[in-house]
Each structure stands twice: as C-alpha cells, then as structure tokens.
Amino acid sequence: DVKVTQSSRYLVKRTGEKVFLECVQDMDHENMFWYRQDPGLGLRLIYFSYDVKMKEKGDIPEGYSVSREKKERFSLILESASTNQTSMYLCAGADSNYGYTFGSGTRLTVV
Amino acid sequence: TQLLEQSPQFLSIQEGENLTVYCNSSSVFSSLQWYRQEPGEGPVLLVTVVTGGEVKKLKRLTFQFGDARKDSSLHITAAQPGDTGLYLCAGGAGGYQKVTFGTGTKLQVIP
Numbered sequence: 001d002v003k004v005t006q007s008s009r010y011l012v013k014r015t016g017e018k019v020f021l022e023c024v025q026d027m028d029h030e031n032m033f034w035y036r037q038d039p040g041l042g043l044r045l046i047y048f049s050y051d052v053k054m055k056e057k058g059d060i061p062e063g064y065s066v067s068r069e070k071k072e073r074f075s076l077i078l079e080s081a082s083t084n085q086t087s088m089y090l091c092a093g094a095d096s097n098y099g100y101t102f103g104s105g106t107r108l109t110v111v
Numbered sequence: 112t113q114l115l116e117q118s119p120q121f122l123s124i125q126e127g128e129n130l131t132v133y134c135n136s137s138s139v140f141s142s143l144q145w146y147r148q149e150p151g152e153g154p155v156l157l158v159t160v161v162t163g164g165e166v167k168k169l170k171r172l173t174f175q176f177g178d179a180r181k182d183s184s185l186h187i188t189a190a191q192p193g194d195t196g197l198y199l200c201a202g203g204a205g206g207y208q209k210v211t212f213g214t215g216t217k218l219q220v221i222p
Contacts, residue, residue, distance in 0.1 A: 043199070056207070065126040095208075097203070098142045098208050099159045100154070101155030102154050104152055105151070
C-alpha cells in the first residue's frame, strides 16, 4: 500500500524555535506539497517541489522554507516558530491525474 | 485565482437519508477530485474524474463532473454514520499537479 508518512502526529514548540517537519513517500512521486489547514481557511499551499532540489512557493510561504535532497523526502522548516503558525500541517504526493495521497498530518502548537 | 465553492458548508442528516454536495467554479479544470477527511487525519482520495459529463460510482457514492468541467457533485445514497467527515473537492489545472481545494462540506450523519 502506497504511503506518505509524516514523522510526528503532534508537536509542541516554543516561540522562536526552528522546527523541522519531515515527510517521506514511497510512491516515486515527482511532485510533493506542504499545506496547512486552519478552521474557516481550508487548505493553503505553503510550498511544493517538482524534483529533487527544486522548489516553488505556494500561496503562503512567508516564515517557511523547504528542503528536498532526495526524491522520497520533503521537509518543511519553520525558521523561527511563531504562535500564528499553530496549525495542522499536511504533506502530499501527487499522481499523474492530480490525485493526492496525504500523510496523516502533524498538529503543531507553538507556545 | 481559481476558486472552488462548495455547498452546503454544513450538513447534519439522519442515517438512511440521501444527500448531494456541490462543487462550483467559474474556471475549467482538467480533472476534479473528491476527498474525505476525518478529524485529526489527512484527506483520503475518493475519486478522480477527468471527462466532462463523467459519472463514477463508489458503492453508495456517485460523483459527476459537469459537462463544461467547471463543477461537480457528490451524491450519497442512504447515508451511514461512517460517512461522517469533511468532504473536499479539488480541481487540477496548473502545472506540477497543483490543485485548488474547495471550501469543504462538513457532513454529520446521526444514527
């Protein structure tokens, strides 16, 4: 069964910390995505990657960066966590018909 | 910016009832996906439709893509408590498999 795995289900971090969210896929997908999901705002695209070492900004990239050193791994980095980055973070890989496979999500709380 | 509006936003029905959820846009999409998301989990892909007018069935769920590929509907027959969740439509049109997510419909099926 194909999978997208996010390393943490729940995280609590302090304001100002550097936070790494890890995502690994076993589907050989070229394209991978990071979203955040907030009540009333839906899913918003933070960054995506279409190849190793390639990345593109999504709709809300401010305060975030990404890393894709290997095809199967796509990391989201919060350079200096702030309370307004408290959210559910979702990683996904896409097949050729735009169908996404999502990870289970990481619920991040910044205190 | 492509927008996908879903209606209704919230739906609470009794077990056994039928329902339809709508997903509308002024933009044309090359494909349309439907997802179901349970609390604390990532969205799970239910179906992808790619041809205008296409109808797909998944047990008690029927999905239709509009003839002009701007809208879609999801019909559930004889809803069950296990159908409870957030239903999201997503339209694909951009490069790199990027999609636009709809605003979501929160369904509650009461036993």
